[in-house]
Amino acid sequence: xxxxxxxxxxxxxxxxxxxxxxxxxxxxxxxxxxxxxxxxxxxxxxxxxxxxxxxxxxxxxxxxxxxxxxxxxxxxxxxxxxxxxxxxxxxxxxxxxxxxxxxxxxxxxxxxxxxxxxxxxxxxxxxxxxxxxxxxxxxxxxxxxxxxxxxxxxxxxxxxxxxxxxxxxxxxxxxxxxxxxxxxxxxxxxxxxxxxxxxxxxxxxxxxxxxxxxxxxxxxxxxxxxxxxxxxxxxxxxxxxxxxxxxxxxxxxxxxxxxxxxxxxxxxxxxxxxxxxxxxxxxxxxxxxxxxxxxxxxxxxxxxxxxxxxxxxxxxxxxxxxxxxxxxxxxxx
Amino acid sequence: xxxxxxxxxxxxxxxxxxxxxxxxxxxxxxxxxxxxxxxxxxxxxxxxxxxxxxxxxxxxxxxxxxxxxxxxxxxxxxxxxxxxxxxxxxxxxxxxxxxxxxxxxxxxxxxxxxxxxxxxxxxxxxxxxxxxxxxxxxxxxxxxxxxxxxxxxxxxxxxxxxxxxxxxxxxxxxxxxxxxxxxxxxxxxxxxxxxxxxxxxxxxxxxxxxxxxxxxxxxxxxxxxxxxxxxxxxxxxxxxxxxxxxxxxxxxxxxxxxxxxxxxxxxxxxxxxxxxxxxxxxxxxxxxxxxxxxxxxxxxxxxxxxxxxxxxxxxxxxxxxxxxxxxxxxxxx
DNA sequence: GTGAAAGCGCTAACAA
DNA sequence: TTGTTAGCGCTTTCAC
Numbered sequence: 266x267x268x269x270x271x272x273x274x275x276x277x278x279x280x281x282x283x284x285x286x287x288x289x290x291x292x293x294x295x296x297x298x299x300x301x302x303x304x305x306x307x308x309x310x311x312x313x314x315x316x317x318x319x320x321x322x323x324x325x326x327x328x329x330x331x332x333x334x335x336x337x338x339x340x341x342x343x344x345x346x347x348x349x350x351x352x353x354x355x356x357x358x359x360x361x362x363x364x365x366x367x368x369x370x371x372x373x374x375x376x377x378x379x380x381x382x383x384x385x386x387x388x389x390x391x392x393x394x395x396x397x398x399x400x401x402x403x404x405x406x407x408x409x410x411x412x413x414x415x416x417x418x419x420x421x422x423x424x425x426x427x428x429x430x431x432x433x434x435x436x437x438x439x440x441x442x443x444x445x446x447x448x449x450x451x452x453x454x455x456x457x458x459x460x461x462x463x464x465x466x467x468x469x470x471x472x473x474x475x476x477x478x479x480x481x482x483x484x485x486x487x488x489x490x491x492x493x494x495x496x497x498x499x500x501x502x503x504x505x506x507x508x509x510x511x512x513x514x515x516x517x518x519x520x521x522x523x524x525x526x527x528x529x530x531x532x533x534x535x536x537x538x539x540x541x542x543x544x545x546x547x548x549x550x551x552x553x554x555x556x557x558x559x560x561x562x563x564x565x566x567x568x569x570x571x572x573x574x575x576x577x578x579x580x581x582x583x584x585x586x587x588x589x590x591x592x593x594x595x596x597x598x
Numbered sequence: 599x600x601x602x603x604x605x606x607x608x609x610x611x612x613x614x615x616x617x618x619x620x621x622x623x624x625x626x627x628x629x630x631x632x633x634x635x636x637x638x639x640x641x642x643x644x645x646x647x648x649x650x651x652x653x654x655x656x657x658x659x660x661x662x663x664x665x666x667x668x669x670x671x672x673x674x675x676x677x678x679x680x681x682x683x684x685x686x687x688x689x690x691x692x693x694x695x696x697x698x699x700x701x702x703x704x705x706x707x708x709x710x711x712x713x714x715x716x717x718x719x720x721x722x723x724x725x726x727x728x729x730x731x732x733x734x735x736x737x738x739x740x741x742x743x744x745x746x747x748x749x750x751x752x753x754x755x756x757x758x759x760x761x762x763x764x765x766x767x768x769x770x771x772x773x774x775x776x777x778x779x780x781x782x783x784x785x786x787x788x789x790x791x792x793x794x795x796x797x798x799x800x801x802x803x804x805x806x807x808x809x810x811x812x813x814x815x816x817x818x819x820x821x822x823x824x825x826x827x828x829x830x831x832x833x834x835x836x837x838x839x840x841x842x843x844x845x846x847x848x849x850x851x852x853x854x855x856x857x858x859x860x861x862x863x864x865x866x867x868x869x870x871x872x873x874x875x876x877x878x879x880x881x882x883x884x885x886x887x888x889x890x891x892x893x894x895x896x897x898x899x900x901x902x903x904x905x906x907x908x909x910x911x912x913x914x915x916x917x918x919x920x921x922x923x924x925x926x927x928x929x930x931x
Numbered sequence: 932g933t934g935a936a937a938g939c940g941c942t943a944a945c946a947a
Numbered sequence: 948t949t950g951t952t953a954g955c956g957c958t959t960t961c962a963c
Binding site: 309311314315316318319326334340347350359361370373376377379485486487488490512516518542543546 | 852
């Protein structure tokens, strides 16, 4: 193990000079800087992370609590995580991966000073972890939006606006009977924050627009086919659909796009653009900018770490993409 | 921040006693232990991770390099990661998440002493990161199996045996013309270790059994439907299929199970059991025990950390599950 | 522009 | 069975 002392000796300077060359917190003569940097390179020195964090009282690590189990929108979770890791690394931070469904894990990491900040995913409308986070002195940020206003900053995709956007788009297309086919029963039951908000946005906008609207749960399995058939049978006037169930999408996409029993349907899928692109028969879609969300959340928490102020809630606005746009951008790339 | 010194003062003992109470490396009288533990609880003390790792020269952190981008078997990756995190936590280790496609990230984490060991996923047959790992003094383990025997231990699912198993099962069912419909072109082209091995196992076993066999790439998108049709058109005698493409499975499952143009097909899907369970029309499947794989890999690297010996290659054996078994276990749970 | 030295909060000899 | 203390490798005052 190469230590800072060896680098200092090799460069013929003091330890503190080496430290200041690395941190840039002091002006150093060009000549000295060169010698030190040469020594660092020659010896392949990298500072010991723990020693550094013990002395500086910061770890340059962000704790990320992500839902890892298959079931809920795996692609979305993966992309958010990828965005978080990428943006963190771009700012000299690393990511400590914490298991979900575990409030204790959050305080453990924080109290052991393993992390400088916490990023928490998979938020429920009334999430028990929020109380834990509020007791901690560690900066924290939610990727999600719980029901109550609270002391923890939030960053998320604006699912409520997405619901409204879809409803008005369907109205614009002339539909009077619309349906949101969404998350599986379990997710709805847990009041996962995004499902609640999407439902609300869709239903309120539909009501304002005078549409006959309903929300329907849907399994993320092959059984989605039968489920969708049942929904359409039960509501024979429905011709406009907002579909938000990434797992079920592949099963039902072909069926929906070709219409059912001669009934022509317009389907708006709410999913990441690259998922939508794997389903060419889709008509419209609303992108869930998952990676961008991870990036935004990370930027926000980095702001907190710099002591800068932050809007308490930051929502990424939805954008409608018609299939022709998607095809165009796909062929362009 | 509560320090060990405050705990010591509160309990009326020296700081080393507190340390030894926590580590159990010294016998402590029951009375003293009680007082110390009480003080720890009262003050909500948790030891400072960096201070501890600086003094003890170990971090209790394992670096995990995982492929985070959507594209390759998202469910499988997630479950492996979940298994790793779970098993690591059960043994007092945390997981530092490193971005993939980045050999430099591995040595950075190792040389900064951020991790005690490295776990590397998404291995290609001839992976450039192996050379990097061999230069490091940090224990490392691959989840995957590169072509050449090398100094780094490997744990993986036995894809080659799975290929053989599928071929012989199809032979047993009476098929003489079989096909492996597998990963997308890009994955094959990269020589991802698992794809290479699956192909080899399937083809060699088929040859031994006198089957007419072929391997076909398949996109993980809706286009898989057309791709599969093309494959079946091109090889009109094929009636037995090993299907290994989780992304495409939902698109083609129904079609394959119902037979095509009156041709009856037997399809064995190679995918995690919980994915297979979401596709009720599947006949046979071979489980990819992804979470178990993560657990095994983590156990193996923990052994390395304890200085115990390890078999250089450890492969989880495939098991065939018929659809009736799967249905039975699903209804039992 | 540079150096000396006092910690940061622990662990693990060494001593009793 | 317990206490004292010398580090672990760095950052950052304080001094020049």
